Amino acid sequence: MSPAAARQAFFDRTHTDDLIAFLGTSPSPYHAVASAAERLEKAGFRQVAETDAWDAAAGGRYVIRGGALIAWYLPEGAGPETPFRVVGTHTDSPNLRVKPLPDTGSAGWRQVAVEIYGGVPLNTWLDRDLGLSGRLTLKDGSWRLVQLDEPLLRVPQLAIHLDRQVNDGMKLDKQRHLTPIWGLGPVDEGSLIAYVAQRAGLEPAEVVGWDLMTHDVQPASYLGRDRELLAGPRLDNLLSVHAATAALAAVASAGGAGLPYIPVMAAFDHEETGSESDTGAQSPLLGNVLDRTVYARGGTPEDRARALAGTVCLSSDMGHAVHPNYTERHEPGHHPLPNGGPILKVNVNNRYATDGVGRAVFAAACEKAGVPWQTFVSNNAMPCGTTIGPITAARLGIKTVDCGIAALSMHSARELCGAADPYLLASAIKAFLEG
Numbered sequence: 001m002s003p004a005a006a007r008q009a010f011f012d013r014t015h016t017d018d019l020i021a022f023l024g025t026s027p028s029p030y031h032a033v034a035s036a037a038e039r040l041e042k043a044g045f046r047q048v049a050e051t052d053a054w055d056a057a058a059g060g061r062y063v064i065r066g067g068a069l070i071a072w073y074l075p076e077g078a079g080p081e082t083p084f085r086v087v088g089t090h091t092d093s094p095n096l097r098v099k100p101l102p103d104t105g106s107a108g109w110r111q112v113a114v115e116i117y118g119g120v121p122l123n124t125w126l127d128r129d130l131g132l133s134g135r136l137t138l139k140d141g142s143w144r145l146v147q148l149d150e151p152l153l154r155v156p157q158l159a160i161h162l163d164r165q166v167n168d169g170m171k172l173d174k175q176r177h178l179t180p181i182w183g184l185g186p187v188d189e190g191s192l193i194a195y196v197a198q199r200a201g202l203e204p205a206e207v208v209g210w211d212l213m214t215h216d217v218q219p220a221s222y223l224g225r226d227r228e229l230l231a232g233p234r235l236d237n238l239l240s241v242h243a244a245t246a247a248l249a250a251v252a253s254a255g256g257a258g259l260p261y262i263p264v265m266a267a268f269d270h271e272e273t274g275s276e277s278d279t280g281a282q283s284p285l286l287g288n289v290l291d292r293t294v295y296a297r298g299g300t301p302e303d304r305a306r307a308l309a310g311t312v313c314l315s316s317d318m319g320h321a322v323h324p325n326y327t328e329r330h331e332p333g334h335h336p337l338p339n340g341g342p343i344l345k346v347n348v349n350n351r352y353a354t355d356g357v358g359r360a361v362f363a364a365a366c367e368k369a370g371v372p373w374q375t376f377v378s379n380n381a382m383p384c385g386t387t388i389g390p391i392t393a394a395r396l397g398i399k400t401v402d403c404g405i406a407a408l409s410m411h412s413a414r415e416l417c418g419a420a421d422p423y424l425l426a427s428a429i430k431a432f433l434e435g
């Protein structure tokens with residue numbers, strides 16, 4: 001079979017259609033975990049509270065903490081020393097987030113003060129129609145999701161007539177030039193939160209806290225002559241969250257009989273800012289969940305150590321496809337392309353956790369799934385990004401492999417990848433989880 005025919009054979013548009021829907025209902029990390037939970041519930045998973053005592057019943061369970069979700073499927077007959085297979089992802093994406101006192105303005109314009117979250121290519125947020133989403137926290141500490149999908153805000157670019165040098169390199173001041181407008185009139189203090197509260201069906205006085213962020217309201221879509229590409233927001237890293245959810249749900253739906261591992265999915269928040277939070281990969285969240293499932297099955301610290309020693313984590317996150325207009329930025333011998341299958345990410349300075357043994361695990365999963373795969377390594381002159389992979393490996397002492405999908409425009413408000421790759425990734429993750 002030719003590579004093109006192989007790709008076509010694997011092109012499951014149903015999976016990619018569902019990813020497009022997932023992106024649309026997941027404008028914030030809080031929404032992403034809700035979207036994942038909805039799919040897990042359909043596959044028979046049930047939510048458990050961290051504050052409850054956990055039992056050892058077989059089946060699917062998940063916990064949600066803020067914008068993070070950990071789900072696992074306990075097969076019938078798993079012992080306390082049974083190792084785990086963990087697929088790790090993150091739910092957050094770089095964007096513009098609402099400041100504590102958001103109502104501001106200048107020269108007759110009403111504006112919203114925003115803070116920049118993560119590594120944002122600022123120009124990609126100009127002249128886009130932006131919605132608002134996130135969560136509103138009530139006096140009793142509970143919170144409600146809110147998603148306003150119509151054009152509410154916009155960061156208007158300066159006209160070229162007022163900036164003749166713009167094409168020689170745009171300079172954007174993070175404080176002065178990124179403040180979105182949302183209407184005309186004098187600054188009306190308290191009006192943004194009051195408006196959002198009302199839209200969520202709440203009395204403004206009930207809302208005492210908020211975590212709100214902007215998103216491009218244009219939905220994700222297929223792109224290209226043959227619709228073989230996928231353009232959309234938050235592909236980094238909701239593509240992986242969606243693939244991991246689909247893979248874990250598929251493993252659970254198959255019944256899990258005879259599984260040598262306990263399949264686990266970890267979707268962390270705050271990867272884009274260094275993972276240092278109670279919901280990030282540096283937190284004890286994943287470790288606590290794994291430990292508690294061991295102890296719930298009557299395991300001892302010895303069982304826990306044995307389980308973790310046999311555990312492997314597959315960290316999945318977006319990577320760079322070779323850019324046709326900037327090929328010199330890439331490693332000349334490693335040119336991942338969209339729809340060539342998932343990429344194995346390698347960096348000997350441990351920006352990625354992959355080593356030769358990890359490569360073998362990844363290759364075996366792809367081979368079992370019948371999925372082609374590629375390798376990514378940076379050009380030595382270009383600093384390499386990193387992922388939750390090395391953090392998880394160091395934090396839990398578990399064998400970890402970094403993989404992902406080749407994309408262009410990473411961290412842009414609208415990214416681009418192959419439309420067949422999400423299914424190929426999900427298939428590889430499923431094979432990995434099954435062991």
Ligand code: ZN
Nearest residue numbers: 236237317318
């Ligand atoms: Zn990422």
